[in-house]
Amino acid sequence: MATDGCRRTGLKWPLYYVLFMIILSTCTVEAKTRYYKWDVKYEFKSPDCYKKLVITINGMFPGPTITAEEGDTVVVEVTNNLVTENTAIHWHGIRQIGTPWADGTEGVTQCPIIPGDTFVYKFVVDRAGTYLYHAHYGMQREEGLNGMIIVSVPKGQSEPFTYDFDRSIMLTDWYHKSALDHTVGLNSNPFVWVGEPQSLLIQGRGNFSCSAVSIASEPDVCNATRPECSPFALTVVPGKTYRLRIASLTSLSALNFEIEGHNMTVVEADGHFVEPFVVKNLFIYSGETYSVLVKANQDPSRNYWATTNVVSRKPGTPTGQAIFNYYPNRPEQNPPTTPTTGPMWNDSEPRRAQSLAIKAREGFIQTPPATSDKVIILLNTQNKVNGYTKWAINNVSFTLPTTPYLVALKENRLRNKLHHVFDQTPPPTGYDWLNYDINVNQTNVNATSSNGIYRNKFNTTIDIVLQNANMINPNNSETHPWHLHGHDFWVLGYGNGKFDPFNDPKKYNLVNPIMKNTVPLHPYGWTAIRFRADNPGVWLFHCHIDAHFAMGMGIVFEEGIERVGQLPNNIMGCGLTKRLITP
Template sequence: SQIRHYKWEVEYMFWAPNCNENIVMGINGQFPGPTIRANAGDSVVVELTNKLHTEGVVIHWHGILQRGTPWADGTASISQCAINPGETFFYNFTVDNPGTFFYHGHLGMQRSAGLYGSLIVDPPQGKKEPFHYDGEINLLLSDWWHQSIHKQEVGLSSKPIRWIGEPQTILLNGRGQFDCSIAAKYDSNLEPCKLKGSESCAPYIFHVSPKKTYRIRIASTTALAALNFAIGNHQLLVVEADGNYVQPFYTSDIDIYSGESYSVLITTDQNPSENYWVSVGTRARHPNTPPGLTLLNYLPNSVSKLPTSPPPQTPAWDDFDRSKNFTYRITAAMGSPKPPVKFNRRIFLLNTQNVINGYVKWAINDVSLALPPTPYLGAMKYNLLHAFDQNPPPEVFPEDYDIDTPPTNEKTRIGNGVYQFKIGEVVDVILQNANMMKENLSETHPWHLHGHDFWVLGYGDGKFSAEEESSLNLKNPPLRNTVVIFPYGWTAIRFVADNPGVWAFHCHIEPHLHMGMGVVFAEGVEKVGRIPTKALACGGTAKSLINNPKNP
């Protein structure tokens, strides 16, 4: 195994992701940030310097388990203190599993500001993937707003709330268009884009040769949008989800929620004299964003040769049956690790939208998460009782809660307590969706767990009940790090709390997390070794350790 060393500087820069110039958070002058590529078992060292003028920064390595290095998880207020302007932090961790991952900011809404990039892990040197392909295409998806993140943050915490609205543009590898379409020739209502191909907003073309098999790695780090990916005339063979192999299946398109990743195989067996559309549309919310587009370019055709038919149509945004059908098809590849048959503990997490003192928030079992200034990892290791609420949040919600009506907000509060697990405990979480503040409205939320993969045991409509127990899949549930809850539905997951550290579990929709939609899990913090000083140099840990040092 090797050490992969990266030296990065984070700073704002002028950039035009969708042809409109704005300030974007870049790394070493690039947007999206540089791709990390390593083999399973390698060490990755990222020497990250904060070149922002007034903002702290952290980077989370989404899908990397951080076994033994919980302080490197890159979540501000949880695993570390934010890195101050001018300072450098060394992230140092092992990438255990091959797969398609990414990294992104995890402070305020800095992910939305453009702080993200790909992290690809190949099998250990000398080992092969369990499927063959001739070439690879890497696709990182995101969504983009013209309004600055700073304004968005203020709007979300204003009274009354100012919602961010739908994104202006879907970006494919940081590139998209606004107020024009590269597929205008099929629709007289669209304005054609005048692009030469060298612009920062020119599409990232997929160049392929005919009669070959390609692996397309697709990851979504959207702030809000639930996406659907399709290629004209080409079936997709799904082989990987969130860095775990899945039982391969064919589909015409995939749904991908924020925080998820997939690998699909395509075979370039179509008419080689044509090019084909790659289309990324939005779903699950009433859409107001045109699809992100690019071309599958069969070489040696010119990229200026547009396909004979328009881009594949994105399925109806509210065809949730179709979404469920796709999601339910995902199962673990044969030979994947199976979940423990029994759980030690099961917690139920009710997802509600609430109003607290006039502020719109999201809450889990009536608690809306507001992260404390002292990161939990250090606070727990050094037993700082005032750093966060020592009472754990509720593990259940009232049995008679009516998920079909708007919440009453009576007991909802701001909180920062922690769900603490015994090391090795087998934990089930039943995520329960419910009606929002508005009548007859419930949204889709992709929940992401740090520090673990989990088995997705099942999904269902309505409220989870004891009768569903027998429907849970213990045979071949997929291992994932992100899973969706559908409107008014439930999702059951299981994981083993065997990774000492403190771990966020949260909705991956950036504004939802910002509005409190997350919880904090912890296990075996007493087993955590040395934490770098810089991860502790803020809040209560700084105060305590400067006066009374205990850090070995």
């Protein structure tokens, strides 16, 4: 439930205007406060016909969409009713300028929210676009705590494209085992991999085949006739144009999204306008959002399949199916065709081509700084740490501290205890570029683990080159969607093979690079990004695949910690933050 309030000051406006508006009516000023009150709990649900525990928000899965206007303040009062399990909620794509403590990243910006406690997130949505929210605690995201944030352009402004209706769909993959089961497996030696998801959900609905399970004691555990798992139907009026906001919060899967017989024009990516281009297949990675324009211009006498299919990994999961329903056909009427199965899963070329096609839209280009102050090259490898299978960056597998970095770095009273909180040695900014062969499995798979961080000089420009490589097993390299908290970055380039620090930067797109917060690193390739370290706080940068981050695939940046305001008490309660309690 959202209610609108009023903000009494509009920083962008001259004082006389503000005063005038306050006098006129405090409820017509531009920037509002949007209040949400969320009850987060486990419930039995059957999103793909198989009954299991799902995290819901106010009884909903996916969670309610947060809608706001650019410049609004969003207040979300989260009450944790997860029985014995903590939580934290990340507002994915929201930069949290001035509110680094509201980023919702457990271990980085806050202690977890304990069952029974209520945590208030308050932040400004400072740029129109399509964003996400999801649990950021262990692998809890895969239990279902997710949803969308839709920020509209300020009143009186409009997007550089037109459409008749605005619709959105959330794409996820779905497991029948719990995140706890998965995590214990990943942390075991021998390693137990989570495996392929049981189904792909479109807007929280999937189609698992119940014949695959038979539990004598629980005949009702899977029931294909439940209305709850009938396919999601997106109803369209013939001839109309739809802005479709497509988001992925898969736990593992890279996806192809396709609407049978319809082209899609890509116009937005991660909150930034894209120079339009047309696709039949939209590739989307966990943590990304796109807006596409779709015209309902096909034979209106029938419905069409809208499908998701796994790419980049050999699929072990059936096609996700929704119905693109032409009004007035019945939404539950299956199309007469076979659901589309998408392009070949192991053909990475069209995926690389899409990455390269995404440029900032003419008229909305934010030109990047011409040079950077620091270059960090991050080699992505799969490794062993004390016999346990991990991911590592430059041979360091990331672990979270028990006291959040933000508190450890900001609170002077904990400073002299810093060595307890996290490793003071910064992780390496590069790898043995000359000698490392990214195309074969490493001869020595051993890595170390650390919770050390990268500290950026405030207001400098940082280049990151993500370098992919072969995994532990031969002839295998995966796609990793990397997500940066607290910033958007310019996507300067993608390449195949080993990044050449002397020649490849010359090919960077400094003219019209798109800004994003999540970017794919393609198999055996590299991705180069640039960002300004201008947001005081501590920010995670990590692979958005749940299991990969849990296995150490991430790093942390600090910048301008001395400019961070007084930390709120509600982010504390764990680790050494208890030392701040005065007896």
